[in-house]
Amino acid sequence: MRTSGHAISPMKYRPEWGFVCGRISVLEGKLLSREFFHSLIEQHHTDDIFQHFNDTLIQDYLGPGIPWEDFSSVADQCFYDLAVSIREECPSPVPANLFLIQNDYLNIKSALSGMEGTVFLPGIMSPEKIESIADGDLSDLPTSFRQRVSGGALDLSELDESVSDIIVDGSYLRHLLALVEDIKSPLILSCVHDRVLAYAVSSMWRALRQGRDLKQFADYFIPIGEDDPLLLEIAAAQDPSAWPEAIGGEIGEILLNALQMPFDEQISIFELKVANALIHSAADARIETAGPERVYAFLAGFHAEIQNLKLVVSGRLNRIDRDVLAQRLRHVYG
Amino acid sequence: MTPEWIEIGRGLCYAGAGLAFGLAGAGSAWGIAIAAHAAAGVMREKPELFGRMLIMVALPGTQGFYGFIAAILIMTQTGLIGGGSLKVSLGTGLALFFIGLGDGIAQLFSAVKQGEASAAGISLVARRPESAGRAILFPAFVETYAVVALLATILFIIFLTQPSVLQSIMK
Numbered sequence: 001m002r003t004s005g006h007a008i009s010p011m012k013y014r015p016e017w018g019f020v021c022g023r024i025s026v027l028e029g030k031l032l033s034r035e036f037f038h039s040l041i042e043q044h045h046t047d048d049i050f051q052h053f054n055d056t057l058i059q060d061y062l063g064p065g066i067p068w069e070d071f072s073s074v075a076d077q078c079f080y081d082l083a084v085s086i087r088e089e090c091p092s093p094v095p096a097n098l099f100l101i102q103n104d105y106l107n108i109k110s111a112l113s114g115m116e117g118t119v120f121l122p123g124i125m126s127p128e129k130i131e132s133i134a135d136g137d138l139s140d141l142p143t144s145f146r147q148r149v150s151g152g153a154l155d156l157s158e159l160d161e162s163v164s165d166i167i168v169d170g171s172y173l174r175h176l177l178a179l180v181e182d183i184k185s186p187l188i189l190s191c192v193h194d195r196v197l198a199y200a201v202s203s204m205w206r207a208l209r210q211g212r213d214l215k216q217f218a219d220y221f222i223p224i225g226e227d228d229p230l231l232l233e234i235a236a237a238q239d240p241s242a243w244p245e246a247i248g249g250e251i252g253e254i255l256l257n258a259l260q261m262p263f264d265e266q267i268s269i270f271e272l273k274v275a276n277a278l279i280h281s282a283a284d285a286r287i288e289t290a291g292p293e294r295v296y297a298f299l300a301g302f303h304a305e306i307q308n309l310k311l312v313v314s315g316r317l318n319r320i321d322r323d324v325l326a327q328r329l330r331h332v333y334g
Numbered sequence: 335m336t337p338e339w340i341e342i343g344r345g346l347c348y349a350g351a352g353l354a355f356g357l358a359g360a361g362s363a364w365g366i367a368i369a370a371h372a373a374a375g376v377m378r379e380k381p382e383l384f385g386r387m388l389i390m391v392a393l394p395g396t397q398g399f400y401g402f403i404a405a406i407l408i409m410t411q412t413g414l415i416g417g418g419s420l421k422v423s424l425g426t427g428l429a430l431f432f433i434g435l436g437d438g439i440a441q442l443f444s445a446v447k448q449g450e451a452s453a454a455g456i457s458l459v460a461r462r463p464e465s466a467g468r469a470i471l472f473p474a475f476v477e478t479y480a481v482v483a484l485l486a487t488i489l490f491i492i493f494l495t496q497p498s499v500l501q502s503i504m505k
Binding site: 013018019021022024025029089 | 367368371375377453454458461
């Protein structure tokens with residue numbers, strides 16, 4: 001059982017982060033409140049929703065000619081542009097890259113599965129690199145992925161799609177942990193560690209629900225990092241009700257609570273509660289005047305905001321019940 | 335080179351004066367840079383806040399002036415400013431050296447920390463421009479100790495070089 005998380009030491013003032021943190025002070029003022037999302041959910045017409053976006057960070061992306069069906073990609077582009085713009089002003093690209101690499105691995109998944117016509121998600125890797133991966137050129141794959149493939153002498157073309165997805169997910173988590181080692185920030189390390197653990201638990205849980213054997217995770221997902229013994233333990237248990245005790249800490253508690261929920265909602269509630277917990281942890285950096293933690297926290301908050309916007313707009317377009325949408329809203333930063 | 339010129343007491347005075355304005359000046363430059371970084375980042379998004387942030391950026395600059403004043407006062411004890419050269423005993427020279435050093439250290443740290451407090455105030459103004467008046471108070475509190483250091487320096491120099499003043503106060 002994991003008895004304690006990473007100890008978080010006080011954040012240091014890092015003057016080289018002063019400029020970008022000054023900018024973030026302004027941007028934080030533009031983050032949307034929880035009341036904003038609730039009022040958005042109550043709107044009856046899409047035009048009314050559009051009116052609500054005045055003076056928000058996404059406003060410039062919503063021209064009159066853009067169909068609402070494209071809102072998700074518009075929102076992703078908004079997040080990407082701001083994250084890249086912030087990254088350019090940071091002394092280290094790590095805080096922004098921790099969010100930007102997510103889309104790379106989704107693109108890689110699509111490329112390896114040979115799916116045609118999938119939407120390219122903006123990330124660090126260019127569309128050309130993703131195309132060359134789809135064409136079988138694996139030299140452009142991220143290091144964490146290449147090492148796993150070459151180290152395990154794996155031939156991706158012969159692997160089942162679900163197995164290659166597991167390898168991609170494992171590589172993504174290794175990449176996150178490798179990035180966070182560079183920044184030497186206890187708060188970011190703690191947040192990313194919990195994010196990685198929760199992602200691993202969620203992936204295994206979903207695989208179990210699909211009737212897959214978790215032995216595949218032991219074979220292809222690991223090594224991730226210091227939690228490998230724990231992941232092997234929960235993969236061997238094959239029963240989520242035994243996982244909370246093994247995991248322990250905040251993630252274990254969230255998992256335990258999620259297991260009390262209706263069966264069909266357990267995983268989504270677990271993921272939502274973890275996302276909320278991570279926002280709360282990251283929000284400790286709001287008191288920091290200059291440092292990478294502030295950048296990470298803002299991007300975590302903005303990422304949650306974009307997810308909420310996508311949820312509400314697509315939910316309203318598809319006439320999803322308002323109460324359901326309200327329950328699915330992530331906590332906001334601020 | 336005259337024997338007076340190499341007198342250790344006077345040399346220590348020069349060193350103390352140098353440290354007083356050198357450390358204070360370095361601290362001010364450092365503090366202003368800290369605040370200016372934050373202010374420039376805010377102006378990237380809201381250039382209209384320049385006026386409200388200007389005082390907070392300039393605040394850490396005062397320590398440089400305080401250090402300059404302390405250095406001048408120390409230098410007057412050597413007679414250099416008047417164009418002559420007064421004799422300074424080793425004890426007085428050593429005392430003035432440490433007065434200059436103490437003042438310099440106080441000004442250095444207060445300027446850097448005031449820069450950080452100003453940067454925090456600038457963050458507040460960025461989010462709530464209407465709080466500019468209150469935001470300026472926090473770095474101003476740091477200023478108090480720079481002023482106290484300068485006052486202490488002035489009084490120590492007076493008491494050290496004119497003991498009669500201290501005696502009349504004590505009476």
